[in-house]
Amino acid sequence: xxxxxxxxxxxxxxxxxxxxxxxxxxxxxxxxxxxxxxxxxxxxxxxxxxxxxxxxxxxxxxxxxxxxxxxxxxxxxxxxxxxxxxxxxxxxxxxxxxxxxxxxxxxxxxxxxxxxxxxxxxxxxxxxxxxxxxxxxxxxxxxxxxxxxxxxxxxxxxxxxxxxxxxxxxxxxxxxxxxxxxxxxxxxxxxxxxxxxxxxxxxxxxxxxxxxxxxxxxxxx
Amino acid sequence: xxxxxxxxxxxxxxxxxxxxxxxxxxxxxxxxxxxxxxxxxxxxxxxxxxxxxxxxxxxxxxxxxxxxxxxxxxxxxxxxxxxxxxxxxxxxxxxxxxxxxxxxxxxxxxxxxxxxxxxxxxxxxxxxxxxxxxxxxxxxxxxxxxxxxxxxxxxxxxxxxxxxxxxxxxxxxxxxxxxxxxxxxxxxxxxxxxxxxxxxxxxxxxxxxxxxxxxxxxxxxxxxxxxxxxxxxxxxxxxxxxxxxxxxxxxxxxxxxxxxxxxxxxxxxxxxxxxxxxxxxxxxxxxxx
Ligand SMILES: Nc1ncnc2c1ncn2[C@@H]1O[C@H](COP(=O)(O)OP(=O)(O)OP(=O)(O)O)[C@@H](O)[C@H]1O
Ligand SMILES: [Mg+2]
Numbered sequence: 001x002x003x004x005x006x007x008x009x010x011x012x013x014x015x016x017x018x019x020x021x022x023x024x025x026x027x028x029x030x031x032x033x034x035x036x037x038x039x040x041x042x043x044x045x046x047x048x049x050x051x052x053x054x055x056x057x058x059x060x061x062x063x064x065x066x067x068x069x070x071x072x073x074x075x076x077x078x079x080x081x082x083x084x085x086x087x088x089x090x091x092x093x094x095x096x097x098x099x100x101x102x103x104x105x106x107x108x109x110x111x112x113x114x115x116x117x118x119x120x121x122x123x124x125x126x127x128x129x130x131x132x133x134x135x136x137x138x139x140x141x142x143x144x145x146x147x148x149x150x151x152x153x154x155x156x157x158x159x160x161x162x163x164x165x166x167x168x169x170x171x172x173x174x175x176x177x178x179x180x181x182x183x184x185x186x187x188x189x190x191x192x193x194x195x196x197x198x199x200x201x202x203x204x205x206x207x208x209x210x211x212x213x214x215x216x217x218x219x220x221x
Numbered sequence: 222x223x224x225x226x227x228x229x230x231x232x233x234x235x236x237x238x239x240x241x242x243x244x245x246x247x248x249x250x251x252x253x254x255x256x257x258x259x260x261x262x263x264x265x266x267x268x269x270x271x272x273x274x275x276x277x278x279x280x281x282x283x284x285x286x287x288x289x290x291x292x293x294x295x296x297x298x299x300x301x302x303x304x305x306x307x308x309x310x311x312x313x314x315x316x317x318x319x320x321x322x323x324x325x326x327x328x329x330x331x332x333x334x335x336x337x338x339x340x341x342x343x344x345x346x347x348x349x350x351x352x353x354x355x356x357x358x359x360x361x362x363x364x365x366x367x368x369x370x371x372x373x374x375x376x377x378x379x380x381x382x383x384x385x386x387x388x389x390x391x392x393x394x395x396x397x398x399x400x401x402x403x404x405x406x407x408x409x410x411x412x413x414x415x416x417x418x419x420x421x422x423x424x425x426x427x428x429x430x431x432x433x434x435x436x437x438x439x440x441x442x443x444x445x446x447x448x449x450x451x452x453x454x455x456x457x458x459x460x461x462x463x464x465x466x467x468x469x470x471x472x473x474x475x476x477x478x479x480x481x482x483x484x485x486x487x488x489x490x491x492x493x494x495x496x497x498x499x500x501x502x503x504x505x506x507x508x509x510x
Binding site: 051053074076077078079080081082083085087091092093094096104105108109 | 412413415419420422
């Protein structure tokens with residue numbers, strides 16, 4: 001069994017929208033995956049099944065031999081602490097500083113202040129936000145927020161990184177840089193990375209596996 | 222445990238003021254009640270003799286019967302202390318009361334019947350206890366109190382019931398206020414809570430700062446009420462002592478411990494309970510969504 005498995009997964013939203021239609025997918029540890037598909041194809045839905053923001057209508061989702069589609073609610077914190085997620089809608093707290101948003105996964109893990117500071121410095125360098133450390137997050141530009149979100153997804157060195165449209169607000173060069181950062185992270189730490197995108201350019205620039213979603217169905221993996 | 226109380230800074234101050242005020246007022250009235258209770262206890266002690274039931278045996282009663290009845294009375298549920306006053310003691314009390322000598326009476330036999338002096342566990346239960354004693358056939362006569370005793374007892378009972386009910390109502394009211402206040406501050410932090418949840422924060426981690434906020438609000442209200450009431454009673458007792466020096470007022474120092482303990486325990490408990498209820502109700506609501 002792979003590191004991450006989708007088995008006959010269907011997701012129908014209460015409104016009746018069929019977002020995922022018999023998805024079968026197996027991803028190995030350390031893989032660098034592009035999840036490619038048009039708007040409304042079901043990319044975000046697929047990610048939400050991994051973070052357990054949503055439950056599948058039927059089928060199973062397995063992560064590291066754990067059936068997360070039937071994980072009890074009280075174990076969700078354990079699942080989520082081990083994920084690094086760049087949310088499509090970012091999920092940053094606007095009135096916190098960049099630093100505060102950045103270290104929130106570390107606080108949840110109970111990392112000591114000193115270590116959190118050290119880790120934060122490294123990540124701020126990585127995403128080029130060193131000079132914005134104490135700025136309020138709402139003052140950041142759209143692209144800077146996305147970089148912050150990426151930093152927050154990596155700071156606790158997760159084994160699985162989910163990046164949902166991480167380059168939406170970025171110019172071409174910065175977008176490449178950001179995906180490059182993710183690629184390097186994956187190479188260096190052995191983490192599995194899944195990037196949802198509709199940009200063909202990005203997909204072609206990196207030697208990753210391509211999974212194509214179309215109207216909730218996987219048509220290439 | 223991470224220091225999760227740092228997880229939600231930038232709190233709204235107006236909420237805090239409301240919670241603080243309601244607890245402050247509740248605690249203030251509770252302190253007033255405690256003062257009244259202690260004062261009444263004090264007066265009860267002074268008027269001990271009025272609050273003692275005297276149950277007389279007939280003159281010719283045998284010592285065995287007296288002992289038997291005494292044990293029987295001791296076993297009654299409302300009874301506090303029971304003291305036997307035998308004929309000799311009754312006579313010597315009579316003599317010393319009227320400042321007489323034994324010879325002045327010129328009696329061959331002791332005409333004073335033995336009696337039991339009975340105290341109730343709680344002063345307000347005196348009338349019920351007296352009724353119980355009247356049912357015992359071996360007694361010839363049972364009575365208690367002076368002319369004011371019944372009125373005083375009625376007041377005492379009224380004070381306890383009315384005060385208790387008022388306090389209960391106030392307690393519920395401040396609990397409601399605290400719960401509403403904490404609920405509001407939880408709702409004002411919806412974004413943060415969502416983010417914390419997504420970062421894998423536990424329920425405890427997310428609740429901790431709100432529980433902490435509740436307890437702190439409670440404590441600050443309680444401690445302020447404690448200080449304010451101590452100052453108030455200081456002046457009140459000063460005034461009362463100079464105006465009515467013959468009355469039996471409690472010492473100001475005796476108030477410090479009971480007021481302090483009750484203030485701290487009660488107010489932090491109120492804050493804690495309010496915050497807990499708020500967290501629970503919000504979690505229930507979000508679970509339904
Ligand atoms: N909570 C929801 N309730 C009802 N329908 C939903 C919900 N979330 C998503 N959908 C629908 O499910 C389908 C898939 O949505 P999803 O967000 O997964 O697409 P996506 O591939 O991420 O698109 P995009 O590239 O625009 O982000 C869409 O038709 C969307 O309208
Ligand atoms: Mg999406």
